[in-house]
Amino acid sequence: MEDKSRRKFLQNAGLATIASISPLAAEPEKVKELFIHHVYFYLKDPHNAQDEAKLLEGLNKLAKVPTIQYVHIGKPAETNRSVIVRDYSYSWMCFFKNIIEEEIYQTHPIHLEFIKEYSHLWEKVVVYDSVGPKKVG
Template sequence: MNLQKIYNNIGEKFLFLIFVVLISTVLSCNKKEPVFDKNFVHSVYIWLNNPDNLEERELFEKSLTKFLNTSKYAKTNFVGTPAGTNREVVDNTYTYSIIVTFSSKEEQDLYQKEEAHLLFIKEASSLWNKVQIYDTISLD
């Protein structure tokens, strides 16, 4: 094989690799992760009527996702289920945990009345039997 062809082949592969790395870097820099806003944290714990019913869980999650994606005021959110930690001080009886952050108490007050939030309650409230909320403001 010709030595010049080998060098050209290596050079082409190297340039392609540089191109891929450059594109990957640009794309990853454009992704902005939401910053957790610690000014006002709204923690919601929900107990579904039938937590083992997969259809009801799917309905709840669909309504919740639609709501969180359309809220004008919720800055960041987290949805989870009990971690199954087994300690005396841990309550694992809830079905879903939802944590939403706001820039201020005033924005959280507006969130309580916004159409997306009210629609979620209308769509999903028949699926739960208990809701416990903890609202927290930062010490800073």
């Protein structure tokens, strides 16, 4: 079996498995909602260039999880307004077709390895998840 077709088969098998055991299977409208996962990482030593580089390395590896549609890795922008939070080290935002694909991401070996290999670098993470229609307007 070709690598791409094998990967697609495994991805579809994972979706089918999760859909069959997930309470979301009873809520088909949830499968149609775009899912955005936004994580803010706070490094233990925010001024350590090696730790920053190591976390960036890990985030780039994490971006290879196949259910991710789009990834943005960022650092605080140089903006100054009272509502802007700039105390984090890195921002990780990724888009999924739906919540089921995000659930696959949460248990994917690449994600689990990322946590195992890089979690010693951060003192905390803050996560914002949101859902909404795929198209606005």
